[in-house]
Amino acid sequence: MEALLDQLLNIGELLLQNGAEISRVEETISRMGMAYGAVEMQVFVITYSIVVSMKMPDGRVLTQTRRITRPAGTDFLRLEACNALSRRCCRTPLPLEELTAEVERIRTRSNSRLRIYGSSMLAVGSFTLFFGGGPADMLVSMAFAALTCLLQEYLMPICMNRVIFNLICSLLIGLGTCGCVLLFPVLQLDKIMIGYIMLLIPGLAMTNSVRDILVGNTISGALLLTESLLWAGALASGFMLAIWITGV
Amino acid sequence: MREIVTQLLTAFLGSLGFAILFHLRPRLLPWAALGGFLCWGCYLACCGYLEGVFFPCLLASAFAELYAEVLARLLRAPSTLFYVPAVIPLVPGGSLFHAMSAAVRNDWAAASAYGTTTGLSALGIAIGMSLI
Numbered sequence: 001m002e003a004l005l006d007q008l009l010n011i012g013e014l015l016l017q018n019g020a021e022i023s024r025v026e027e028t029i030s031r032m033g034m035a036y037g038a039v040e041m042q043v044f045v046i047t048y049s050i051v052v053s054m055k056m057p058d059g060r061v062l063t064q065t066r067r068i069t070r071p072a073g074t075d076f077l078r079l080e081a082c083n084a085l086s087r088r089c090c091r092t093p094l095p096l097e098e099l100t101a102e103v104e105r106i107r108t109r110s111n112s113r114l115r116i117y118g119s120s121m122l123a124v125g126s127f128t129l130f131f132g133g134g135p136a137d138m139l140v141s142m143a144f145a146a147l148t149c150l151l152q153e154y155l156m157p158i159c160m161n162r163v164i165f166n167l168i169c170s171l172l173i174g175l176g177t178c179g180c181v182l183l184f185p186v187l188q189l190d191k192i193m194i195g196y197i198m199l200l201i202p203g204l205a206m207t208n209s210v211r212d213i214l215v216g217n218t219i220s221g222a223l224l225l226t227e228s229l230l231w232a233g234a235l236a237s238g239f240m241l242a243i244w245i246t247g248v
Numbered sequence: 249m250r251e252i253v254t255q256l257l258t259a260f261l262g263s264l265g266f267a268i269l270f271h272l273r274p275r276l277l278p279w280a281a282l283g284g285f286l287c288w289g290c291y292l293a294c295c296g297y298l299e300g301v302f303f304p305c306l307l308a309s310a311f312a313e314l315y316a317e318v319l320a321r322l323l324r325a326p327s328t329l330f331y332v333p334a335v336i337p338l339v340p341g342g343s344l345f346h347a348m349s350a351a352v353r354n355d356w357a358a359a360s361a362y363g364t365t366t367g368l369s370a371l372g373i374a375i376g377m378s379l380i
Contacts, residue, residue, distance in 0.1 A: 019270070019328070019332075020328075021328075074270040074271075074332070075270065075271045076267075076270050076271050076272045076273070076328075076329050077271040077272070077273060078271070079326065079328070079329070080273070080325060080326065080329070083326055110271075111269075111271040115268055115269075115271075116269060118268070119264075119265045119266070119267075119268035119269040120265070120269055121265075122261060122262075122264065122265035122268070123261075123262050123265030123266050123269060124265075125261075125265075126258040126259075126261040126262035126264075126265055127258065127262050127341070129254060129258045130254070130255055130258035130259060130262060130337065131341075131342050132251075190345060190346070190349065193345055194341050194342050194345045197341040197344060197345050198262070198336075198339060198341040201339060201341050201344065204332060204339075206370055206374075207335070207339075207370060207373050207374050207377065210370070210371065210374030210375075211374055211377055211378055214374065214375070214378045215378065232344065236344065236345075236348040239345075239348065240348055240349070240351070240352045243349065243352060244352060
């Protein structure tokens with residue numbers, strides 16, 4: 001039973017780290033617990049922690065907590081897979097070994113590098129044009145989008161937290177962009193920068209946090225809101241520092 | 249007119265980019281990109297009748313949520329998969345940048361005006377998505 005609870009927490013963790021709402025995580029864990037024979041499920045989830053108590057028919061109560069350390073990203077494939085798995089288990093509970101294997105399989109299905117680089121460049125290039133940039137602006141912003149992905153891949157793991165990372169990343173990219181604008185004055189600095197602000201800005205985290213607050217998950221919402229404001233602040237400071245240093 | 253076409257087209261491509269970045273199944277990609285296109289179209293249409301950014305953002309976000317819910321039923325997938333890429337073009341990256349750059353130039357009047365716009369659009373998106 002302890003091993004089962006551990007797997008339930010694994011699924012909760014996967015959901016939470018790949019962009020699921022708090023209410024969805026709580027619901028999934030408690031439904032699956034009931035499907036596996038618990039008579040009562042007490043689930044409490046906030047952005048960085050999951051607490052689950054499972055009451056069994058014989059009166060025993062099992063409790064486990066899980067600290068979530070890695071900051072959340074978004075991965076729809078894993079989200080869908082977790083969802084499908086939980087639906088399947090609610091219909092007919094899978095044996096524990098099978099459940100463990102399935103969870104492990106979902107965990108290893110990460111997005112490919114080519115897709116991450118390509119799609120970041122596509123997104124940033126599109127939004128540079130969207131906000132009124134020209135083809136030259138688009139090319140520059142796409143080049144720096146690739147650099148952003150490189151930084152995310154290699155610099156992020158050694159950074160203390162997202163705030164520091166956003167600050168360093170936006171400062172480096174800002175300096176690079178300002179340099180390009182100094183060399184080629186036809187480029188429009190604001191359009192290029194807005195393009196990858198759209199990529200780096202925690203706009204979704206911010207919107208999700210307001211939704212969390214509105215549906216009653218106040219702690220998680222407030223936590224996420226504070227955090228995303230800090231990230232956005234760090235991002236803006238980095239860019240502004242670059243503009244101020246180069247005097248563009 | 250040309251500007252509107254460019255915006256709609258790049259909203260489509262931008263949403264597509266984010267959908268791929270967020271690891272959406274390839275089969276669902278066209279729907280997610282279409283969501284961005286329609287959501288921005290809805291925003292532009294609302295801007296013709298309403299002043300400011302708050303209500304257009306709210307309505308466009310509510311529209312995106314409706315679109316996502318309908319597709320979720322039809323294609324049997326969670327609605328977040330369609331809502332998140334659709335609403336991306338509404339994210340106030342532009343006004344955030346202008347607020348910050350005004351602040352660097354010590355132009356506090358412009359900074360607070362752009363800052364308010366940023367906050368109002370974020371609030372509009374959030375309220376719009378909770379409506380439906």
